[in-house]
Amino acid sequence: MIDDALQPRPAPDGVGTLWGLSVGPGAPDLLTLRAHRILTTAPVVAWPACRPGGSSYAWRIVRQYVDPSRQEQLGLVFPMSKDWSQLIPVWQESARTLLAHLHAGRDVAFVTTGDVMLYSTFLHLWEVIEELDPAVPVLVVPGVSSLTAAAALAGVPLGQGDERLSVIPATWHEDHLREVLETTETVVFMKVARVLPRLIAVLEQTGRIGQAVLVSRGTAEQQIVTRDLRRFADRRLNYLSLVLVARRRSFLDRLRAEAAEASVPPAP
DSSP, rough: OOGGGGGGGOOOOOOOEEEEEEEEESSSSSSSSHHHHHHHHEEEEEESSSSOOOOHHHHHHGGOOOOOOSSEEEEEEOSSOOHHHHHHHHHHHHHHHHHHHHHTTTTTTESSSBBBTTTOOHHHHHHHHHOTTTTOOOEEOEEEEEHHHHHHHHHSOOOOTTTOOOEEETOOHHHHHHHHHHSEEEEESSOTTHHHHHHHHHHTTTTOOEEEEEETTTSSTOOOOOOGGGGGTTTOSSEEEEEEEOOOHHHHHHHHHHHHHHHSSOOO
């Protein structure tokens, strides 16, 4: 059962569907079956590029599955910038390029790394498309996120029982990072590439540096998975990098301790 208000909009006659396609963290074989079906049947496959004519990490993951003889390939510009006055017009231009295909009745699969609903370029595009033409149907295919892939690679559970999990950008102020580390069992810091030295300092201050794992391009051939964060403090990391911090207390030991406490009779 899905509430009527949450049901996907039906496509108007002659209008294609825009698909937000999650393609996973890096390994091509982590693409889901549904994503593969959409990817191989959509008339247009698009990806975010930093500059005109550029490739992207998401495109390199999926290009082996795309048939250029029957599928159009579009690299759309989404600059890596924080100048919003520059970004919004460029996003609008890329959205209009897609709308030309959608209004011609062609479905478009827009590929993005990890999962579409977690810090992805597609989310910006989706907002602009809805602003320009709210009648265009937009559907999302979920995928393997970078944080779940990182947990698997590190062998570190993200959460068990009633443990708390926080997912935050490492670009927050140090005071906020410190507060989360002091109150949460497991923390995943996203967007660490440019602020790793500052994050290391906060981890050292809170005594949690020994619980941290750096994962960059997880599951790809160029992956880095290490507890030696200091080794990479002065190196340029790929922007697809995160740090996972988890208290490594056995959940079974915790349950046994709680059971033992519960069995102790109250003092007279």
